[in-house]
Amino acid sequence: MSDFLLIEQHGPVVTITLNAPERRNAISSFSDCDEVEDACRRITRDESVRCVIVTGADPAFCAGGDLKGMRDRTGIMAATSAAEMRENYRRGIQRIPLALWELDVPTIAAINGPAIGAGLDLACMCDMRIASEKAIFAESFVRVGIVPGDGGAWLLPRAVGLAMAAEMSFTGDPLNAEQGLAARLVSRVVPHAELLPAAKELAARVAKNPPQVLRMTKRLLREGQHMSLPSLLELSAAYQAIAQETEDHKEAVNAMLGKRAPVFTGR
Structure with a gap:
């Protein structure tokens, strides 16, 4: 302590x-x-x-x-x-x-x-x-x-x-x-x-949500408080490209289509 x-x-x-x-x-x-x-x-x-x-x-x-x-x-x-x-x-x-x-x-x-x-x-x-x-x-x-x-x-x-x-x-x-x-x-x-x-x-x-996506979402909210919209859109596109290559994204989509609870690993 x-x-x-x-x-x-x-x-x-x-x-x-x-x-x-x-x-x-x-x-x-x-x-x-x-x-x-x-x-x-x-x-x-x-x-x-x-x-x-x-x-x-x-x-x-x-x-x-x-x-x-x-x-x-x-x-x-x-x-x-x-x-x-x-x-x-x-x-x-x-x-x-x-x-x-x-x-x-x-x-x-x-x-x-x-x-x-x-x-x-x-x-x-x-x-x-x-x-x-x-x-x-x-x-x-x-x-x-x-x-x-x-x-x-x-x-x-x-x-x-x-x-x-x-x-x-x-x-x-x-x-x-x-x-x-x-x-x-x-x-x-x-x-x-x-x-x-x-x-x-x-x-x-x-x-319960994907940990890396949580961190990127928080960063977008923070940066959005002082960036221009075009700049934020550029950053969002880059983060989205990263997110859609993660195993957690694939797991989220498969779980939703399969009507089951997802299991996220942070990868």
Whole structure:
């Protein structure tokens, strides 16, 4: 077991739990960032993984940054100049959105409690989001006199649209679970006890599909957010040519025609 993350794998699904409940799973050190980056790197290399669930140890999903660290200038916040603080962000928490957003396999945020500041942005780094009824969402950086330093200004508008992202960012006001659902921040809200089962059920529906095709589909969705349509069509044609030469594609077609469940091998 690692210090900050608890990582478990059952079949093709990996569950990553932020496991520092005593600090409400706040991201407070360079080693916290190291663990997330390392976990993403290992998962990308592991072709047996088809889906990842990210959650937090109760009672919080992630409280964001460490307020005491901000006050005392410790951990990631230990800096004696603006230039040093800029480097701390670049070498620290900014590695998390780069690692998690670029993770090859589909990701699900199972938001079990408050997702505040960088914690909300962490949820937005995932492809899919499910919330417990106990979830609270806040883009609260302005409330403590700072800006979103971890990519939230890029991530949140893509999740809820520019107007809602602006309202959340300029006010810092929290949303409860139902308000998060109405804002399309999450796709569903479930009773707290049913959150992980619901996330695992969704992960199972994802993971039953061909693993290489899942990874290519995710890459197309990511690239489609900044590429022109002609460029994306070119990339799609290349990926399609690869996909149609796989054994999994042949198995999928034969299984569908034979009215049986397919068995995918990743080849």
